Every structure is written in C-alpha cells, then in structure tokens.
Amino acid sequence: MTGLTRRQWLLAAASAGTGALALPWLARGAFAAGKPVVAALFCGHIDDHGFMQAGYQGFKKAQDTLPIVAHYKDKVANETQAQIAALRELAATHKPALIIAHGGQNTDAALTVAKEFPDIRFVITQGAVTADNLSSYDVRQEESAWLAGAYAALRTRTGIVAHQSGIRVPPGLRARASYAAGVRHANPDVKLLTNFSGNQDDTALAARVTQAQAKAGADIIYTMLNKGRSGTTQACRELGIKEIGNVIDWVAREPDVFIGSAWADVGIGVFRACQDLSEGRFQAGRISKVGLQQPEAVRLIVASDTPEPIRRQLAALREDILKGTIQVEAEYTGPEFQL
Structure with missing residues (x-):
C-alpha cells in the first residue's frame, strides 16, 4: 500500500x-x-x-x-x-x-x-x-410512466392509445407495464397498442410503427426510444396525432407534438x-x-393546455402512488401490437 x-x-x-x-x-x-x-x-x-x-x-x-x-x-x-x-x-x-x-x-x-x-x-x-x-x-421511471398512462387515457379522443419502444430490457419492460396499468386505472375502456420494434435508433422503423398504430386508431403514443424517437415524432406531426415522451422535457422541446413527458432524469x-x-x-x-418523492428526478410534465380537472386527477394519483395506495405494476401480460 x-x-x-x-x-x-x-x-x-x-x-x-x-x-x-x-x-x-x-x-x-x-x-x-x-x-x-x-x-x-x-x-x-x-x-x-x-x-x-x-x-x-x-x-x-x-x-x-x-x-x-x-x-x-x-x-x-x-x-x-x-x-x-x-x-x-x-x-x-x-x-x-x-x-x-x-x-x-x-x-x-x-x-x-x-x-x-x-x-x-x-x-x-x-x-x-x-x-x-x-x-x-x-x-x-416506471412511476412517471404510470402517470403518463393515466394521462393518455384521460386525454385520448379515439379511446385508443399506444406505446413504442425498441429493445426488451428490464427498465423498458417495467415502464411499459406501468404505462399500461396507468391507462387501465384511469379508464379501463381505453385500448392500448404496445410494441417493441427491436431497435432504439432506427427512425424509419419507428415511423412505420407509428403509422401502423395510427391506422389502428391510436391518437396518443408514449415513446421510449433513443435516436429512433425522431421518426415517431415526425410521423405524429404528419398524421396530426400526439406524443408523450420520456426521460427529458419533450413538451418544452417540441410543443407542437408532445402533450406530456414522463420525466425521469436517469x-x-x-x-x-x-x-x-x-x-x-x-x-x-x-x-x-x-422516485416520485424527488420530483427533480421523477415526475410527469404536461402541456400548458391540459384541462384543470385532469391536472387535479393526476395530482391525486401521484399522491396515491406515494402513499402506497396505488402499487406501480412491473409486469405486463396483455397483447402485443404487431406490424
């Protein structure tokens, strides 16, 4: 020594x-x-x-x-x-x-x-x-993903929302499960289309998934991609549908497309x-x-035009997660959306 x-x-x-x-x-x-x-x-x-x-x-x-x-x-x-x-x-x-x-x-x-x-x-x-x-x-990040699912269910007009990711890694799987649970909790009648494309960075592939999900009726897509996200965003822009981002504040970055972002400062x-x-x-x-107990690390960001009743609902759901009244699920057993 x-x-x-x-x-x-x-x-x-x-x-x-x-x-x-x-x-x-x-x-x-x-x-x-x-x-x-x-x-x-x-x-x-x-x-x-x-x-x-x-x-x-x-x-x-x-x-x-x-x-x-x-x-x-x-x-x-x-x-x-x-x-x-x-x-x-x-x-x-x-x-x-x-x-x-x-x-x-x-x-x-x-x-x-x-x-x-x-x-x-x-x-x-x-x-x-x-x-x-x-x-x-x-x-x-699954805690903000849960709130993103509830938000999507509360804001959809078609009654169909979507999720996109690339590779099936444990954090992404947990966040998908939580998003699905949030959708189901907020409105069990809303249909979820969920897809893992196999690639986090392929913009053309992400655009094709977006087009297929929109054709199936989705008007809000929660996206957990890396470079591939830009393909989804441009497709959403062209199709006139909305997106919820993750990790960073996508509402501030591209407010014409993003209505929310599941902030998780990894x-x-x-x-x-x-x-x-x-x-x-x-x-x-x-x-x-x-987790959510430290909002500088984990929180849901919503667009400025989010109706006040929805904001109050989301605040109450956040408190229920923090109190343990709502258990954030980690496993998804529902159907997968195929191209």
Missing part, C-alpha cells in the same frame, strides 16, 4: 469507518493525480436526445463538479458480447476505481466482467442486480454513483432507488 497520496489514505480511512469500500478499491491504477478514476459505458450515442444523452449529462456533471478523473466509451451496440468487450476495454485501459454501465441492458455483461475484475467497483444504472463488487442505481443515477465514490460512501451489493 505504499505510494498512496494523503487524499487516498483519507478516503481509505473514511471508507474503512463506514464499511463502504474494501481495500482493493485502492489499487494503484484506481487513481490519477490523487483523484479516483471513473469510466462509463454508453451503448448507443451520447447525443441521442434521450436515455444515453441523459446518462452522459449526469457523467459530465460529475466530471465538472467532483474530484474524479472521467473516461467514457459510447457507440457500442446493444448486444451482450459487444458490451462485454467494451467493459473489458475500459477496465484494462483505464484501471478505474469504478465502471458505470448505463442502462439495464448491460446487466449480463456487467455481471460477467465484474467477476473478472474483482478489484474494480461496477454500477448498473436502471438496474436491479447486485454482486460482491457491483451495485445498481435505479431512477424509477443521469442522476450516474452522478450519484460518482458522488458516492468520491465522498467515500459507495457500497457494493446495494440497490439505490429514486
């Missing part, structure tokens, strides 16, 4: 006192200029105006405000072997104290690589698993993992959750 800076020893002492970090965290390669090294993996593009960009913004905030040295890798395919290769590269190249895999789609890859590098701490954001050197940080999970590490609070084997 020779050659450690005073800052490293202080962090080690703080960690030993709280049980937050085991001594392997102090591996020589974990520090640069006395600061812990953190590496992050973003599958897809950090400029997708969606999930990956929100995660990257959380990482950039950590880099700008915390005493860490940050490295990242993006443009990696949403495929387990590609993710494993990318995580191994980050571990071998940067020898970080912590690696963050942004998104639950990285679960299998992170569990695999965490076993290979026991001296490195790993985090999965929007995850629900743990290991000896792995934790999950979960921003409960970048908070990335930032808090970095913050917990830099402040000596990081604990392996733990799942940290943030």
